[in-house]
Amino acid sequence: MVSRDDRRAVALATRRSRGRVVVRRSVEQVEPAEQVEPVTTEVEKAHSSRPVRARVRHPVPNRKPRLRKQTATPRGRWAVRLLTVALLGALAAAGVLGRQWYDQRQLDTARQQALAAARQETVDFVSISAATIDQDLKRIADGATGQFHDEFTQDMSQVRAAVVDNKVQSKGTVLRAAVVSSNAHTAVVLVALDATVKNTNAPDGRLSHYRIQVSLTRDAGSGRWLVSQLQFVG
């Protein structure tokens, strides 16, 4: 009959052998170690006076231990596949939507830059003083391009003479600026301005109201928005 201690010993031995990371061959393939003591049974116990040992050591093969390969469960494999597909879908969606968002932001930025350039150029255009005429004219020419630049530089000497002769002193203020249309390269902007103009005929100053529309082009080299056309709206 097998005692409780024997069953426990066998159970411990079995569990231990399962839990070890070494892969054993059959008992016949390995040479028993000297310190190993065999499992004793009730029968042997009857023929021997040696005590039952709870801790049993099995022979360890003389080979390098190898880690057991951790195999993924089917559930884990499916989770990885699904998540990979989901990640690819999310990447594709993020790419498309991110690009649209970026383009929209670029348009908004271009719009704001065009608006700021239109405000600056128009306020420069109506703010001229005989004392600083050369700087004023240069500032206007620097913010111009195309047709407006050509026309303005052509008439610059006449404008200069008229401003100096009449002792003009004009100071403008932008009331509102509004975008008619815009894209990444061109824009049309309305600018409503008031300017106080002093000259020999009106030494105390006279308030002028302006309704200006400007066309702007983005300079490919510098990225600056320049006014290509300026007109007073009738």
Place this chain on the structure above:
Amino acid sequence: MRRIRLPRTRTGRTVAALTAAVVLVGAFAGFAWFARYQAQQRDRATRACLTAVAPASQAIFSYDYRNFDASVANGQSFVTGAFAKEYATTTAGLKATAIKEQAIVQAQVSAVGTVDTSGDSVDVLVYLNQYRRNANVTGEKVDQDRVLLTLVRAGRDCKVSRAAAI
């Protein structure tokens, strides 16, 4: 402090990393979609309101002493909110003078631009010409105005909720 338990197996770690990546990339995609959606809504509202600017401006800023009430009723159909009451009050006070001076005012829009778009409202700058004729004026006189209008969605239409000359 609670410790974060990391998965012990390779598959567990892969699943965790993929989940984090999906969440992050998905969050970015959602953000980009929402930003784009808002911009599209804004553009749609702006376009819808810009088409209403010219007829609304002409109706609101025009009148004819011969059919003054009809002119006002036409203008009233383009205004909303507190400005509707203001418009009614102003035109009521103007009626007697308009009839007395035989005033005819015809408004025409020269140019329109968008100042700002926020939520459901659009601010626009309007260059408006008012051609005036009355018993005190020989021929026709033109006023070149700069008007700032605020338009809001009212059902399927855009209506003027504020108007100010600048």
